[in-house]
Amino acid sequence: MGLRSRLNSIFKGQEEFDLTSGDVGKPLFFLALPIVVTNLFQTAYNLADTFWLGQYSTDALAAISFGFPMVFLLISLGMGLSVAGSVLVAQHTGAGEQREAEYAAGQTVTFAAIASALLGGIGYFFVEDFLRLLGASQDVLPLATSYMEVIALGLAFMFGFFVFIALMRGYGDTITPMLVMFGSVVLNIVIDPFLIFGWWVFPEMGIQGAAIATVFSRALAMVVGLAIMFEGSRGIEIHLRDMAPDFGYLRRLLRIGLPATIEGTGRALSMNLLLIVVALFSDTVVAAYGIGTRVFSVIFLPAIAVARGVETMTGQNIGAGKPDRAEAATGIAAKVLFGVLTAAGIVTWFTASAIADVFTTDPAVVSVTTEFLRYVALTFGFIGIMRAYTGSFRGAGKTLTAAAISVLMLGIIRLPVAWFSAQSIGETGIWLAFAVSNVIGATIAYLWYRRGTWRDADLTESEAASPDAAATDD
Template sequence: MTFFKGQEELDLTDGGIIKPLFYLSLPIVITNLLQTAYNLADTFWLGRYSTEALAAISFAFPMVFLLISLGLGLSVAGSVLVAQHTGAGEPAKAEYAASQTVTFAFLGSALLGAIGYPLVGPLLEFLGASPAVLPGATAYMQVIALGLPFMFGFFVFIALMRGAGDTITPMLVMFGTVVLNVILDPFLINGWAIGPIAFPQLGIEGAAIATVFSRSIAMVVGLVIMESGTRGIQINISDMKPDFGYLRKLLEIGVPASIEGTGRALSINLLLLVVGLFSTSVVAAFGIGTRVFSVIFLPAIAVARGVETMSGQNIGAGKYDRAEQANYVAAKGLFAILALAGVLIFFVPEPIVSVFTDDPAVLETGTEFLRYVSLSFGFIGIMRAFTGGFRGAGKTLIAAAISILTLAGIRLPIAYVASRGVVPVDIWFLAQPDARGIWFAFFVSNVVGAVIAWLWFRRGSWRDGDVREPVQSGGLEREDVDASTGDD
């Protein structure tokens, strides 16, 4: 038996829950790790090029994340529709959903890039980029803005294949992308030569070109795979003519997902304003802690994506009880795994922080941060599992509400109030400025967010989340297409 299973070997609507969810989620974990390696490659080579380039990428990365968050919605919408039509045994409708998603993702990202290109410089200046850093950061972001259609195209490929239940193929394509980017980075950044071929020394702009080029290749490979129909979902040229009636359905599902991603990004940046009120050692400790969290939570993010697909396919198949079971299995499993990881980190946080720093003040504060938050890790798993279920049901607005409420409505105000000593009572550290108030806010928001997600899921509002509807293509109902091809 192979360790990874292809989409054709996975039946997400019948049999056990744990095995298909595992085989669906594991490649997503690896894909996300490869994405992390992708970012580390840029940071590694730019750090050796110049300090200004490294600072420029520090300003550019959050903006890239924000742009991607704005475009996240269409990929989520496409994934949900493909999953539900696949579960319902409606391949032609799934293909139409995938084809329309590709079309509008390309058009939307091109428009976003055109709007963003002239604005990145002023925005980076507003965010505080110094005169030494601003030119490099602007050059990087302008290349990214021009390349947004290719970057979005690759993310849409990943999402559509996942909706069909294939997470292996995107993982393999991502691996090739990372290898290509790692190879190109030093040549385009430093101007290295291969024999008679000399590359120009482009600095940070070279890193952006390497990123866009490698993602462009990945997008083309993804489109070829989907057009061939040999893996996962198929797209059809005849179905790619813009259907603005169908765009409305994509936006109904996708806009809340974009709001969720954008709200998450903005909440994180606003929290930095609170952290920045403290010493450099606190800021550094916060940065180390959040990087540790990003690795620890990779399984939760991957399983949430797996739950999204399983929920979508089972809702499409009318198997609501099975969709519910998948959510609870994922929530319980993630809680157990992440809670165990949290307990281990609680007892030995210092060795983890020491990997990143030998500064005694940062080491002490970072250790304290991990201890405060680690025992709430399991609750993150619960929240991620149920929000994945809501997305799979097409209830992206609920998923967005839970995420934004947790981060902006709970964590951010508690972090400010508890850390600034504005509570006029002598309760623990609340009566005077203390960074522990921020760590306390993480713990509270993780626990409360999990409870909110669980209670909301228990209400059962996700059960009316079948977002499928008849699709028109060239005047022919897609049910007729399914019948003509012999598909049930």
């Protein structure tokens, strides 16, 4: 039995179930499970660079700490196109419009390549200024700059792989991207020390070597992904004839994708603005904040994965004219995530001190981290609810609604609550802001969803619904 056959027996592929008929919960589970694993592999990229550069020098480790927020911002600025492509592929696939799905995929690849090349070029020329704005010291600034210059030049390769994952997910195949991601992560982990330390025949390149390893492994993954899509044997197929830039179709992609870009960019900016509030306190509080947010990023992986599954389920069922199935899938996801993450929150509440001990030996940091985790832990379930409903909004093409909920939660609720309460009750006010915004964000998402406006999706109708129509929509 081959590797793919073995994995299919565990995860099951898109060919094993129909997203638009039959059971709702089972296909949602099999869509989400590989996404969880893929996200874990994505986390492994950052962990590998952090580990090896930590062995190399403290300044190099500090440099990538400044580099990661900029990478996140650049990716966020371009992510709208991948979201739009995923939504259109899902809706056309659900409607049985294979030709239109292929055209959407081809156009997404083309404009994503153009956008990432532009963002990478702009990022390359403004890297140093941005890093200086973030507060990089004179010792760290040249290292962080050299790292980010390579990343910026290779942004098209990195973003190309994210587009491959999104398009395959829209079709309903989450296993193939997981396998490609696994190979890419292994390659990155293996070549990292050779380029950083100068092992064997390679020169010692330090932090720049880590960047080259990341770009090279992502580039290879993108090439494999494109080969799979051109072949068309494992999901959506793309054709060269569909990749000539169609600026009429670009308007359609931007209409769906721009709000998703705003959402992602808003998240990135709100994280950096919240850091300004945290930085008002001691290094102990800053360290505790860093540990807590890393713990959250791991715990919330299932919520992110299920939200992506809901996005695909909603898109395909909206396309098939079955909004009731989309609503049923969303309801199941919200209930399951609330239960699972609430249970995780209870465990976290009781083990908060032990979790903090894994990351630091400083008793003061352990104490503050424990407080942070316990304030937020019992609201984990509400994150699951919000993610489920915003995922359904995106799948229905209501990306502006999903973005509005995210901005409300992070920018209008969490940031002001953190700012004002921190001035009166200290760092505890920041932890309280997380808990309050989680609950209110979930409530807003649920009430907005119950209004039913997501059912009015119109992404597969009238003009630009077909390649021929799109070609004349200028």
